[in-house]
Amino acid sequence: MIVHFSVKMDDETLKIFTGYRVEQKTARGPAKCGIRSHPDVNLDETRALAAWMTLKCAVVGLPYGGAKGAVTCNPKVMSQNELERLTRRYTTEISVFISPEGDIPAPDVGTNPQVMAWIMDTYSMNKGYSVLGVVTGKPVEIGGSKGRSEATGRGCMMTARLAAKHLGISLEGATVVVPGFGNCGAAAAKLLAEDGSRIIAVSDSKGGIYNSKGLDVGSVSRHKKETSSVVGFKNSETLTHAELLELECDVLVPSALEGDIRADNAASVKARIIVEGANGPTTTEADKILHDNGRFVVPDILANAGGVIVSYFEWVQGLQSFFWNESEVNSRLQEILDNAFQKVLEVSQREKVDMRDAAYMVAIDCLARAITLRGTFP
Numbered sequence: 001m002i003v004h005f006s007v008k009m010d011d012e013t014l015k016i017f018t019g020y021r022v023e024q025k026t027a028r029g030p031a032k033c034g035i036r037s038h039p040d041v042n043l044d045e046t047r048a049l050a051a052w053m054t055l056k057c058a059v060v061g062l063p064y065g066g067a068k069g070a071v072t073c074n075p076k077v078m079s080q081n082e083l084e085r086l087t088r089r090y091t092t093e094i095s096v097f098i099s100p101e102g103d104i105p106a107p108d109v110g111t112n113p114q115v116m117a118w119i120m121d122t123y124s125m126n127k128g129y130s131v132l133g134v135v136t137g138k139p140v141e142i143g144g145s146k147g148r149s150e151a152t153g154r155g156c157m158m159t160a161r162l163a164a165k166h167l168g169i170s171l172e173g174a175t176v177v178v179p180g181f182g183n184c185g186a187a188a189a190k191l192l193a194e195d196g197s198r199i200i201a202v203s204d205s206k207g208g209i210y211n212s213k214g215l216d217v218g219s220v221s222r223h224k225k226e227t228s229s230v231v232g233f234k235n236s237e238t239l240t241h242a243e244l245l246e247l248e249c250d251v252l253v254p255s256a257l258e259g260d261i262r263a264d265n266a267a268s269v270k271a272r273i274i275v276e277g278a279n280g281p282t283t284t285e286a287d288k289i290l291h292d293n294g295r296f297v298v299p300d301i302l303a304n305a306g307g308v309i310v311s312y313f314e315w316v317q318g319l320q321s322f323f324w325n326e327s328e329v330n331s332r333l334q335e336i337l338d339n340a341f342q343k344v345l346e347v348s349q350r351e352k353v354d355m356r357d358a359a360y361m362v363a364i365d366c367l368a369r370a371i372t373l374r375g376t377f378p
């Protein structure tokens with residue numbers, strides 16, 4: 001679905017925005033996925049992200065299909081009032097798609113729990129009662145799940161641990177680089193640091209910072225909150241985002257946007273383990289180079305599935321109006337990722353393919369079974 005809608009800006013002008021919502025394949029359950037607000041979004045990107053989502057839900061065994069939403073805008077230059085008006089209008093435009101049973105949005109790049117709260121409120125206003133299950137990633141006060149805000153990063157930390165264990169590497173003292181210090185990347189960095197690893201470099205859209213002795217992730221987050229970037233953090237060297245990708249390290253967690261690791265820089269990536277926090281950070285050509293060079297890649301549809309897994313928990317809790325404590329959320333997340341990682345690893349070893357192909361094989365098999373069981377005739 002492509003929608004064009006007008007929003008009144010703070011200076012009283014009217015601006016037309018374009019938004020998308022793509023439902024990709026719903027054989028296994030309602031469509032699920034985030035809404036991205038970014039100046040560069042387009043229909044093709046949204047379709048690709050929706051397809052990845054179908055595979056992601058299948059590989060970790062969630063009863064969902066894939067979707068994606070997007071609005072072409074730059075939330076960084078819009079006021080809160082403008083963002084609220086835009087979100088409410090976009091929600092109304094796509095309200096024929098979204099519902100707790102049919103299509104459940106969540107946050108992605110450029111959106112956050114506040115935006116999810118506006119979506120829930122707009123949808124609920126039209127229904128006449130609170131509909132918690134229509135969107136996930138909400139603030140805890142209005143039906144969000146404990147553990148959701150860190151879930152994507154926590155999933156990266158958990159799959160990094162599983163990869164390290166498989167390779168016989170200890171994460172204690174391991175060096176970690178996180179390009180893309182946002183929702184996913186900052187949580188991954190924090191949790192990996194708590195687990196004993198040394199975060200030596202992080203970046204955001206304004207640049208990167210490096211300290212071989214390790215960065216204090218909590219202080220970096222505070223610095224970013226105060227100055228809107230990690231750049232300029234005390235006792236750190238400034239590097240470009242591109243330079244970060246090529247640093248000597250044990251674990252690389254690319255957590256920004258698509259296509260960071262490409263044919264022209266893949267050979268320079270030195271990390272032993274690459275945990276794809278972002279969706280699609282590695283191009284197909286680069287993937288082959290990483291594999292040939294012995295890099296162990298935990299593919300995006302597995303590495304960053306923590307977000308949708310805890311979104312699923314949030315949806316279940318909202319439908320039941322029965323909320324879990326954080327340790328329950330985290331231990332269920334661990335269980336799902338342990339099982340999915342093992343399944344993918346087994347296929348990778350049995351079929352002699354890399355983890356990405358194995359993850360696709362597991363996901364497509366699961367999807368094909370669902371489609372076959374449902375049948376093709378009315």
Ligand code: NAD
Binds near residue numbers: 108279
């Ligand atoms: P975010 O907006 O919170 O963070 C993105 C980070 O990347 C920011 O620090 C931003 O400054 C940085 N960035 C953007 N463009 C950059 C560039 N050109 N160079 C360097 N840094 C750049 O978004 P997020 O929600 O953390 O999402 C990041 C990635 O993780 C996306 O690919 C998203 O699809 C994926 N993801 C997110 C979730 C989630 O729950 N938020 C779940 C699964 C996957």
